Amino acid sequence: MTPITVTNATKLSAAIRRIAPSRTNAMTDHAIALRAAGRDIISLSVGEPDFPTPDHVKAAAKAALDANETRYTAVAGTAALREAAALHFHRDLGIATPPSQVIVSAGGKQAIFHALMVTLDPGDEVLIPAPWWVSYPEIARFAGATVVPMHTEAAGGFRIMPEQLEAAIGPRTRWLMLNSPGNPTGAVYSAADLAALANVLRRHPHVLVLSDDIYAPLRYTPGDHATMAVVAPDLAGPDETGRVLTVSGVSKSHAMTGFRIGVATGPAWLIAAMGKLQSHNSGNPCSIAQAAAVAAFNGPQAFLLDWRDRFRARRDRVVAAINAIPGLSTPVPDGAFYCMIDATPLMGRFGDDEALVMHLLDHGVAVVAASAFGGRDGFRISFAADETKLDTAIARIAGAFA
Structure with a gap:
């Protein structure tokens, strides 16, 4: 041979x-x-x-170590953390979701990576408002997709407009990436802004929405935080009609960047696909970090x-x-x-x-x-x-x- x-x-x-x-x-x-x-x-x-990092969060991590919680957990996260994350989505973002439609990842970045990897094929397009978080376009390109920038200006609050979104959508458009409050601009979309974008999206049922709400606690404008799953619940159904994925976590809100815990909720078909990929990619997130995140979500928020x-x-x-x-x-x-x-x-x-x-x-x-x-x-x-x-x-x- x-x-x-x-x-x-x-x-x-x-x-x-x-x-x-x-x-x-x-x-x-x-x-x-x-x-x-x-x-x-x-x-x-x-x-x-x-x-x-808050003392009660560090105490929870230490207690998990002392209790020898150092084994594999379920790939999508412990039951305790998925329940705590569901509480967070409902209490802090207004999204009523069951724990079964929550996935825990090694940081919000991994959740975004998995969501795009399980839905994109070469030639698909991803719409990304610019300036953008540096990883959005690179993840899309890694998956073989084409990045379609939607340029924004300071005068418009660095927000995309409905007519701009309409013009950018094509037959191969697969995702619209929304980050509010946004990195790197601090842009915030109001409920009215999102409702106007949702009216466009209703005409294009092939377009998914990734709502990155990791900075939701750091909003300086009056009123409550707005997110697409709440503003347009008809786009965020739990079954095959659902097309909104909401990503959050504890890194920015609770000063836990090194713990590497992100959480995401969305339709069951998408969460299942992300879990399938995660089972081969990393398996479960760190068990000790998960215990700390439970304390972050369930503990004091004042x-x-x-x-x-x-x-x-x-x-x-x-x-x-x-x-x-x-x-x-x-x-x-x-x-x-x-x-x-x-x-x-x-x-x-x-x-x-x-x-x-x-x-x-x-x-x-x-x-x-x-x-x-x-x-x-x-x-x-x-x-x-x-x-x-x-x-x-x-x-x-x-x-x-x-």
């Missing part, structure tokens, strides 16, 4: 060659490496709360209001300081903890926003170029840092452009 000769062992798959590394993670890793080398770097590139007020104060502080720097401007974000900063007047000096953010890194501040999010001529900063760091970082930014 003639042996098979491998001529290029380093050849990578077409799927992995279609995507780029996360530029937010890359900048964060770069800042960590520079700090390890002795540089004084303030990182405003990472999207995670600087508050400590502290979230205090955290939101502190983030709002930081937002106002940063927006005022940035808008006082010649050449920079930013709108007031309605949610999350990011500012998308326009630096168009400075582009003649730097050429592109990647050169601009490297210039800021030389001055001791790590931020992420707008082009990483499908934008241009600017950068995103996170104001999830204490006031002293924020003030020092803004002063360094002002000095870098002086």
